[in-house]
Amino acid sequence: MEKAVRSKGVERKWSGKLTENKILQQMRRSLEVWKMGTVNYLEALKLQEKLTSNRKALKITDTLLSLQHPPTYTVGKRETVHNLLIPDSELKSMGAELHYTQRGGDITFHGPHQAILYPIVSLRDIGLGARMYVEKLELTMIKLASMYGVKAQAGQKCETGVWVEDRKIGAIGVKISSGITSHGLAFNMDPDLNYFKHIVPCGIVDKGVTSLKNEADVELPAEEVIQEQLIACFVRIFGYNDVVLKDKSTLFIHLIRLAFRTNTLQCNKAWLHTCPTPLTKRYQVGSLETVCNFVGSLWPHQQVVVLNNEMTSCCVENRSKWISFLGPVWPCDMVS
Numbered sequence: 001m002e003k004a005v006r007s008k009g010v011e012r013k014w015s016g017k018l019t020e021n022k023i024l025q026q027m028r029r030s031l032e033v034w035k036m037g038t039v040n041y042l043e044a045l046k047l048q049e050k051l052t053s054n055r056k057a058l059k060i061t062d063t064l065l066s067l068q069h070p071p072t073y074t075v076g077k078r079e080t081v082h083n084l085l086i087p088d089s090e091l092k093s094m095g096a097e098l099h100y101t102q103r104g105g106d107i108t109f110h111g112p113h114q115a116i117l118y119p120i121v122s123l124r125d126i127g128l129g130a131r132m133y134v135e136k137l138e139l140t141m142i143k144l145a146s147m148y149g150v151k152a153q154a155g156q157k158c159e160t161g162v163w164v165e166d167r168k169i170g171a172i173g174v175k176i177s178s179g180i181t182s183h184g185l186a187f188n189m190d191p192d193l194n195y196f197k198h199i200v201p202c203g204i205v206d207k208g209v210t211s212l213k214n215e216a217d218v219e220l221p222a223e224e225v226i227q228e229q230l231i232a233c234f235v236r237i238f239g240y241n242d243v244v245l246k247d248k249s250t251l252f253i254h255l256i257r258l259a260f261r262t263n264t265l266q267c268n269k270a271w272l273h274t275c276p277t278p279l280t281k282r283y284q285v286g287s288l289e290t291v292c293n294f295v296g297s298l299w300p301h302q303q304v305v306v307l308n309n310e311m312t313s314c315c316v317e318n319r320s321k322w323i324s325f326l327g328p329v330w331p332c333d334m335v336s
């Protein structure tokens with residue numbers, strides 16, 4: 001179908017296909033993926049809250065956090081702490097933490113060798129209701145398991161998550177606020193399953209917990225590869241077209257930029273020192289060591305009024321240069 005369009009005295013032909021292409025471009029779904037390594041649970045929770053707020057305000061696109069946690073037990077909003085089978089006092093000796101959250105679901109365990117995805121996405125934009133969203137999270141883990149010959153399936157009506165027969169391999173607990181999701185899924189690659197003996201996982205009795213390592217008949221690749229595959233399954237099942245990968249160096253920059261606006265820097269000092277070296281190659285700010293040492297030196301009280309005009313230890317003379325340096329990194333969250 002074509003029709004004439006007159007513009008500034010010049011007649012040109014307009015094709016309906018052009019409009020279809022524009023519509024298709026508008027329908028393209030974009031996703032930012034943050035590959036974060038191992039992150040303390042509370043730090044990840046604070047980041048989710050910040051990203052959720054930004055997503056509601058349309059400051060950012062859909063975002064996916066890919067990470068692992070140190071040993072941590074979390075309780076959902078039902079507060080079913082009675083499903084913790086040992087006294088709280090024993091957790092510290094086990095090197096584990098306990099946190100209460102506002103996600104759905106019961107008590108669960110997060111720890112090393114467990115792949116975690118926290119999607120911060122707009123359900124309205126992707127056209128999903130809460131039930132279908134959870135089903136797609138389940139399908140994401142089912143697809144990953146099938147790549148290693150493991151036949152997994154969604155649980156029964158009251159058994160959210162992914163199962164291999166009567167053994168749970170993947171857990172789901174989500175929060176939805178104003179149509180924006182947070183929290184997400186945890187897939188057992190090869191965690192220490194002994195941690196699960198101290199709880200009634202997800203409040204479901206008489207059923208076990210398993211891992212990809214236990215169920216697969218093939219040798220597993222490096223965990224980073226499995227985590228990449230889990231991300232790929234999520235992207236495919238949720239229908240994202242454009243994916244931008246970001247790592248901890250980018251997030252490190254973002255946290256510094258937030259400090260300019262809030263006059264506080266809240267981040268784990270040890271985590272800052274794990275930032276990969278491409279940080280300095282890409283942004284040319286002296287050396288990674290000086291950046292980390294500078295930020296680390298401002299961490300005696302965990303909430304420090306910092307980042308004024310004295311930035312010479314990072315080879316940056318003044319605040320305005322820091323702003324120009326950091327500006328392109330997070331353009332939708334501008335520094336004033």
